[in-house]
Structures are given as C-alpha cells and as structure tokens.
Amino acid sequence: MNKHFGWQAVFVILGVIGFLWAFAWWYLYHDRPADHPRITAAEVAEIGSDEGAGHSGTPWKQLLSLPQLWLIALAYCFYAFGSWFFFGWFPTWLVKGAGFTVAEMGLYGSIPFLLGIVSNLAGGLLCDRLAQRIGIRNAYRLIAGICLVGTAALLFAMSLATGKLAIVVLAGAAFAVMDLMLPAAWAMCMSIGGRYGGTATGVMNTAGNLGGFICTVTIGYVIAGTGNYDVPVQGVAVMVLIAAGLFALIDCTKGFDHKVAPELAAS
Secondary structure: OHHHHOOHHHHHHHHHHHHHHHHHHHHHOOOOHHHOOOOOHHHHHHHOOOOOOOOOOOOHHHHHOOHHHHHHHHHHHHHHHHHHHHHHHHHHHHHHHOOOOHHHHHHHOOHHHHHHHHHHHHHHHHHHHHHHHHOHHHHHHHHHHHHHHHHHHHHHHHHHOOOHHHHHHHHHHHHHHHHHOHHHHHHHHHHHHHHHHHHHHHHHHHHHHHHHHHHHHHHHHHHHHHOOOHHHHHHHHHHHHHHHHHHOOOOOOOOHHHOOOHHHHOO
16 A cells, blocks of 8 residues: 555554544443434333432542552563563564565564454453353463463564564464453453542553553663664563563552442442
8 A cells, every 4th residue: 555555545544544443432432321323212212220320420439549450550561561562562673673575564563463353353262261160260360370371482583583473473472362361451440440440441551552652661771772673572571571470469449449439339
C-alpha cells in the first residue's frame, strides 16, 4: 500500500474504519439494556432491573486500597515492555538489527500479530477450561506465569538467532505465547474489580501504557548509546520475566466484591 498510495493512505483508511467503528458502537451499545433499539420486552424482563447500576460513582478509596489491584497493575506494566516492543520497535529491529530488507519486514513482521489473534481466542478457551478444573485463582495466575516465562525465553533466543527463518519462528512464537495469557490477565483484573471491573481494568491498562512508554523511549536511548539492537531485546525479556513472577503472586479472589466497605455493602 505504501508503495502504490503512499504512507498517508494508511492513516486515512484506519481513520475511516475508526469512524465506522465509533458509529457502530454508538448504535449497538447502550448503558441500559432497555435502551437498545433491537431488544424485546421479554428480553428486558428476563434481564431484570438495572436501576442505579453503573453510574452511582466510583469508590476510588476502596478500590485503590486493594493490594491485588496494585499488584496486577505493576505486573501489567512490566508485561507491556514485551507487547510494546512488538508494537513499536519490532519492524526497526528486523531491518537494522536482524538484517531483513524492508520488503521482508513488511511480510514477516505481520506474522506475530496474526498468530496473536489466534492465541488470544485460544487463551480465552484455556482460561475457562482450566478454571473449571482448578479454580480461577490458580488457573489464571498459572497461565499468566507460564506464558510469560515462555515469552521471555523466546525473546532472549530471538536476540541470539542469526538465521531469518529462526527469527521469524521465534518472534511469532514469542508474541503468540504472550497473547495467550492476555485473557487470563484481564479476567484476573475483572475479578479483582468486581462490580467495578471496568474501572479496575482501566487502572491496569493505564499502568501497561506507562510501561510501554518507558520501554519505547528506553530502547531508543540504549540503541543510540550502544549501537546494539539485541541488548534492548534481552532487557525486554528480563522485564517480561519479572511480570511472570508478579502475575504468579496475584490472588484474584481477593477483590472488591470480596471485601466491600460496610457503607457500600449496606447500599
């Protein structure tokens, strides 16, 4: 596309898709089920009343007093070093660090993200199946911990690989395994946040974006200072390994709805 239409075309196309998505969201999604234009009276009756739900204000003091929320936010911050490496620096690393041509980068650089789509879906199924067997606390942190340890190992191996085929395979596997744990991480946070799961995941995701920002900037400085493109990848692997250890400590059953403040419980 860049070759035929220029790089600006990508932003125009994605912008149009964004507007279409925003319109579809506005039309299809509503705060109250009864407001949906295609819902039936029978469906509203089955769902029940939701008066007063969702918009009574967020009890920030109680929510932010949850140690597990801070722990998962920190874990997600370190995890984001791995994801943001792929989002930001992976194409540059392929060309300048691994010796791929720009054309090869355009082709092979998409493989990790395509595999990530599949592994995200598989991760959701894995969470459900394993949670039924050993409970959500052990299932979610086991998936997150094992997947991130595997991701760290694959990233480190990728930084040492010299063959292009090996690099493509290791990169695809690293991102796929990393995305396999995402459903577990978000399910953990939803459990911790309870009725305020949306707000809790917002806190976690904000921490992740902070980690991604730090990762992106730091990699640039390391490369500028050393001229080495592999050392930052190894540093990212260490950050992901730290995330694995933190996720393994999280108990998502100790959340907001399990320790509600007395004044909220009475309301």
